[in-house]
Amino acid sequence: MSQMNMAQALNSAMDVMLGRDPDVLVMGEDVGYFGGVFRCTDGLQRKYGARRVLDTPLTEGGIVGAALGMGVYGLRPVVEIQFADYAYPAFDQLASEAARLRYRSAGEFWAPLTVRTPYGGGIFGGQTHSQSPEALFTHVCGLKTVIPSNPYDAKGLLIASIEDDDPIIFLEPKRLYAGPFDGHHDRAAASWAGHPLSEVPQDHYSVPLGKAAVVREGGGVTVLAYGTMVHVALAAAEETGVDAEVIDLRTLVPVDLETIAASVAKTGRCVVVHEATRTGGYGAELAALVQEHCFYALEAPIARVTGWDTPYPYAFEWDYFPGPKRIGEALVRTMDARA
Amino acid sequence: MSQMNMAQALNSAMDVMLGRDPDVLVMGEDVGYFGGVFRCTDGLQRKYGARRVLDTPLTEGGIVGAALGMGVYGLRPVVEIQFADYAYPAFDQLASEAARLRYRSAGEFWAPLTVRTPYGGGIFGGQTHSQSPEALFTHVCGLKTVIPSNPYDAKGLLIASIEDDDPIIFLEPKRLYAGPFDGHHDRAAASWAGHPLSEVPQDHYSVPLGKAAVVREGGGVTVLAYGTMVHVALAAAEETGVDAEVIDLRTLVPVDLETIAASVAKTGRCVVVHEATRTGGYGAELAALVQEHCFYALEAPIARVTGWDTPYPYAFEWDYFPGPKRIGEALVRTMDARA
């Protein structure tokens, strides 16, 4: 075990997999010699050489297309897209190709790609370094979408993703790389040190895809969250004193409906939170699923606390961010709703 | 008034706008001399010349990027993407650029693009000529998404879209070009002739964006549909005898929540239908909205009848298509649900 922040844990996952499997390679813009703009691949090229940890041309469509061809050959490319906002030029290769290879060839061809990319706000990145595009991927069948919220899960989920034979979109909450973040941007930045989930085994282990974690038990209301929002939701629960059960989804597709439904069956209330814009966000799918499966248990409307339906505005980051105050209000409102 | 099928009505809309506004131009793959693979631009180049009705290189990203620059100059480009399945290479120009120009420049720049594209199945197009990607656009703030279900609306909505100063994704249910389609693929293909909504004024008129139409009144259950599914939903209502109120949304963003909520307040039940894959589809947003706004009126879970979460399989088109039988079963199930 060692103490790692999330960037280090991700680094360790790639390190372990590069070490174990000669077919694993890491590629992306500035990931090689430099070690990545968020340092997630720091030292890997030094350790494994430029052949295994490749700097690429600046073209996300090209990177994913080439990685896909490598995957078809039999390699396991781990691709970094520098910011999730820049995944769009690769959208065709992801949605039309990576997601469909296995299906359209009836299992003859597939590409076990893992596409890592930092997403979300909280670092004053402005509208093109802050987006949360998960819902664009969760709608594409054939892709799996994974989002960790802490160093332990980050490493275990990334290893599971690299070992998985389906194409995976692995979204990394960039605001959590260095420390947990409860949404109180006006307080001193926290570090992972001391956080139980920053104790990370140095060796190989994995956290299974498709399994959520109940990170806070409670009987009053179920909060569905992932990534940064897990920490913000926990803070909101503490601060309001609402008896909230907070679920960290970890995998968005396939989602762990069993854990969700069991919780809502118990609490009868549900709040869904994400940083992405509201309309058509993944929260809509969660709300739809919950009311489909728990209708008769529900005592209040399912609330969504999300980013606004605007681009992420640079100077208004904290007015945009669905912080503990907005989540707390939704918790209280949901608890107060008449049954 | 003349009798038009949907392709003719769309053609007439472009004809009218090319005639009225010298800044309107039509562009896309095969739209010029040939008149479009679905004949929607037939005759327009002959009438307005190759300068106004442009054949373009085969590159959707390039087409949208160039059209966007034209829009910034002050033109009103009407772009055709040959199939909605091929919009992905243009996704970056649509989501990062068209949708954000006005916002990021605080109103200094914008591009009044209209992007027309045929979507949906029912013509044995297989997985890359049948997709319904509307949910990928409805999640992108700054875009408006419009889907007509009949010739009259098609012309009026397309004119409204071309005249609108925001970028519009205009999805055309390709199975409805030649005639209405109620999902009974084993019956003879219908023609628009005789359908009241195929009586279309030859001149300029518009159908406002953001307004749904109640196409069948009923008190038992609200059915939310758009495009081809409007006709299938109507058939399902007739065939089951369920007292369904069918709403044709026409615009998905901004959606006409008022009409939806008024109906569900009355019926207390709701079924959402679309052809797109279920997970993260626009139906999820509708379900989320309805339960947010009509929770206390709801007497049954909101049901979603949709395409399966698989690519659209060529030889299993009718097993995939959410036809009148599946919708009918959902209507009956929803009506039977205990309050």
Next chain:
Amino acid sequence: MTPHSPLSLHIPEPRFRPGEKPDFSDLRTSAPGEVRRPEVDAPAAEFRDLAESLVRVLDEKGGAVGPWDPKLEPERLRLGLRHMLLTRAYDERMMRSQRQGKTTFYMKSTGEEAVAVAQAMALDKGDMLFPTYRQQGLLIARDWPIFEMACQVYGNAVDRLKGRQLPVMYSAREAGFFTISGNLATQFIQAVGWAMASAYKGDTRIAAGWIGDGSTAEGDFHYALTFGAVYRAPVILNVVNNQWAISSFNGLAGGETATFASRAIGYGLPGLRVDGNDFLAVTAVTQWAAERARRNLGPTLIELVTYRAAAHSTSDDPSKYRPADEGSYWPLGDPIERLKDHLIAVGQWSPERHTQLAAEAEETVLAAVKEAEAVGIMGSGRRHSPATMFDDVYKVMPWHLRGQRQELGF
């Protein structure tokens, strides 16, 4: 600044429209045997002229001339002829099937058969092919059963792709034939990625990708040339310039102002332009590019100049946008006729043997297609169970797909 007149937009137009008399006399061409053949390890900058000339081996009298003559054994030439005849017969047959309502859709490669057949034969069995929908000849030249191909077109119970793909969107892993995408151009950069992986592993197999003239305008074309050049991937990048992209002539892809082969120059890659209807020239150029790739010298861009003699697909009517007889004016002839004439000229063939081989090809095709039809055609006969529709979205079916399969009744 001097005052300038108003700007105006240049709109490319093909030279001939329906009703006009075609004249291809300004097609950039070279005399058979005229173009030099550089060493495969010569620096690309030293033979840029090859991107603008046209490698040709067969002359008008059926002779094989010049440095690019691949000097193939007659046996091999006859095999090439047979593959091309089979391809053409198969295309004819399936097109007729479509007209008879046995399938919804078909795409012919008529007039372009030499591209796929000669290239497949010039490569090794282990080399990986990333085709478009118009290289059915690759499968036939690799002896892939026509029966299998027809079953795919019919989407019947034997279709290895389980009825999931539009007709002609084949996939054949055992034949090293990559699953065809409906989305144009995507395979071009994938071919480069596969080749990079082969080099990464110290393999000796190379990759080849195909793309249409129209599709070169997509971003994937640029990605392929960029990655190919940057990592010197062992790949052959083929542009099949058959003059048309549905109704759009190749000038709309930039073919008015430059050759497609010359795109290579800006990436420092060799670009070769070859007579795509000359079986020998296509063979030679492909062998040359393959040798470069195998010697770790990197990619070659080949422009194969040919003509799409048939409609784009069964959904298309080319007489709407080009002279109905345009093909008969095409100056580079027909690949089958030209190879036949060559074999006859060198005394290795006769009109009688040709007629017989063509008839045999038709019979072979007919038998295979009949066999496929006995399994099932679109709309009747045996097909896979709809339950299979939920397989292969993921390697292991997740709960929500199991649930949906159940909803469908399985």
Next chain:
Amino acid sequence: MTPHSPLSLHIPEPRFRPGEKPDFSDLRTSAPGEVRRPEVDAPAAEFRDLAESLVRVLDEKGGAVGPWDPKLEPERLRLGLRHMLLTRAYDERMMRSQRQGKTTFYMKSTGEEAVAVAQAMALDKGDMLFPTYRQQGLLIARDWPIFEMACQVYGNAVDRLKGRQLPVMYSAREAGFFTISGNLATQFIQAVGWAMASAYKGDTRIAAGWIGDGSTAEGDFHYALTFGAVYRAPVILNVVNNQWAISSFNGLAGGETATFASRAIGYGLPGLRVDGNDFLAVTAVTQWAAERARRNLGPTLIELVTYRAAAHSTSDDPSKYRPADEGSYWPLGDPIERLKDHLIAVGQWSPERHTQLAAEAEETVLAAVKEAEAVGIMGSGRRHSPATMFDDVYKVMPWHLRGQRQELGF
């Protein structure tokens, strides 16, 4: 087939890493005055050599030589010098502001000032500019108030972009300066579209787009060249080859095997390569390309060879991936020093006047920046109301955004 040795992957590596001694002696260059100047209406195929040579006017002694000398009035040269000094002073100031925590982010153009300043001055006021984030000199050369620029960087209440954009992502419609995108390369094809529209309308204004060497690998670069060539759009397409894309040297964009200017060849377009630190050469080449565009002769691709002397941005530390002193070995010098030396050499300037002008520039910048700081800096002072956050998503605010604004309390 002969047996082949295993393949291996070529991985491009910059020649010098931290701790190594740089040596740029193999940079493709030409002597000042050496490169010929074709007529603007000469066919592109006739001067392909220009894509590989380097147009230079300023010689080592400060003289202006050869056919590309634009023969500018001294007054204009001094104005260019002033714009460059202002640009550099502004960059220095704002970088310091970032270090002082007044803004979160900044990007300098140090060493590349001639690109933006000379090009802006070579174009007409009405011409439309589609820049990247490293052409702040365009705004300064168009006399856009530095105060306005600083307010954008601070995201304060005067920021015309209402605090919505990352610092330096300016937009200035009145200055014909297009809103900068955070997504690289997208503006390149948009510039072509704008130019097409200008031609469509019979306007006389042309467009210019800029793109970095790294960003040429994106699809938009290919789209721009394709549309530009196909429709002969009146546009100047500029590749700013400053050798680096964050930590990636330009070999990763294909710069090892070919020049970026030579990409033009494959589209039939003229490609010019120019010393980007030579104010006169940049001016001349830009005027030449503008004249071509205005005469309806279509696009020109210009590669401006320069060096990113500073960090990529304030978030970057280049000493991690290149020798800390690499810039001092750059053979094409500093654009400001070179123009200064020229003006002195021709008797139109003196070291004293230069020192004075530089000091004035710093004062001008300081005054404007102070004024902006008085309005507000990141995190303190006056900013726009958060309610404005919901404006401009659409032209007219729809109900759901009104509702969300209300949720936020407005």
